[in-house]
Amino acid sequence: MSTPNEQDRPPGANGAPAEEGADVQAALQAAEARALESRDLYMRALAEMENIRKRASRDVEQAHKYAVDRFANDLIGVKDSLELGLLAAGDPQTLRAGTEATLKLLAKAFEKNGLTEIDPLGQQFNPEQHEAMAMQPSAEHVPDSVTQVIQKGYALNGRLLRPARVIVAKAP
Numbered sequence: 001m002s003t004p005n006e007q008d009r010p011p012g013a014n015g016a017p018a019e020e021g022a023d024v025q026a027a028l029q030a031a032e033a034r035a036l037e038s039r040d041l042y043m044r045a046l047a048e049m050e051n052i053r054k055r056a057s058r059d060v061e062q063a064h065k066y067a068v069d070r071f072a073n074d075l076i077g078v079k080d081s082l083e084l085g086l087l088a089a090g091d092p093q094t095l096r097a098g099t100e101a102t103l104k105l106l107a108k109a110f111e112k113n114g115l116t117e118i119d120p121l122g123q124q125f126n127p128e129q130h131e132a133m134a135m136q137p138s139a140e141h142v143p144d145s146v147t148q149v150i151q152k153g154y155a156l157n158g159r160l161l162r163p164a165r166v167i168v169a170k171a172p
Contacts, residue, residue, distance in 0.1 A: 074109030081105055118153030118164045120146045129153060131163040141169035 085098035110117070118129055125132060125144045133150055141147045146166045153164030 071109065071113045074112060075106075078102055078106045078109060114157040115161075116155050118155060118160075119149055120153075120164050120166060121149050122146060125166070125168045129155075129160060129163055130168075131165050132168045133165050134167045135170045136167050137172040138169040139172050143169055143171045145169050 081098065081102040085095060085102060088094050088098060120126070120130055123146050124142075125146055130146065130153065136147060138147055145168070146164075147169045148167040149164055150167065151162075151165040154161045
């Protein structure tokens with residue numbers, strides 16, 4: 001049992017309470033050091049996340065701005081071909097050959113960039129890809145099949161850009 005005088009003594013008078021105080025002080029300093037280190041790591045992670053967010057935002061902005069860059073470069077050759085065709089428009093055969101070459105260039109540019117043509121002539125009518133302009137009685141075509149394509153449709157990488165406009169057969 002301790003006497004009242006022992007409890008009233010300042011720490012360090014007999015050695016034991018001073019050691020406990022030193023241990024607590026050391027533990028406190030170690031905890032403060034870990035807290036500062038954790039705060040530093042948190043601040044660095046926060047800054048890195050902000051940099052990633054800004055970089056991603058900038059990349060998305062650039063992607064939107066230059067999304068058609070490759071396609072535009074392919075179309076420049078088509079325009080050049082059309083201009084040359086206009087300059088050489090004297091002979092109908094030359095004009096036709098130039099127009100066919102230009103159409104091939106355009107088809108190649110479409111293909112390179114994932115733009116596909118929808119030409120459903122003779123196929124079953126599909127309302128997801130075709131727009132029926134009229135129904136026409138026909139004994140020679142299967143009902144609900146496409147008998148005539150008024151305007152071809154187009155899809156970009158599998159997504160419909162414009163449906164094909166068609167005339168659909170119906171039973172006579």
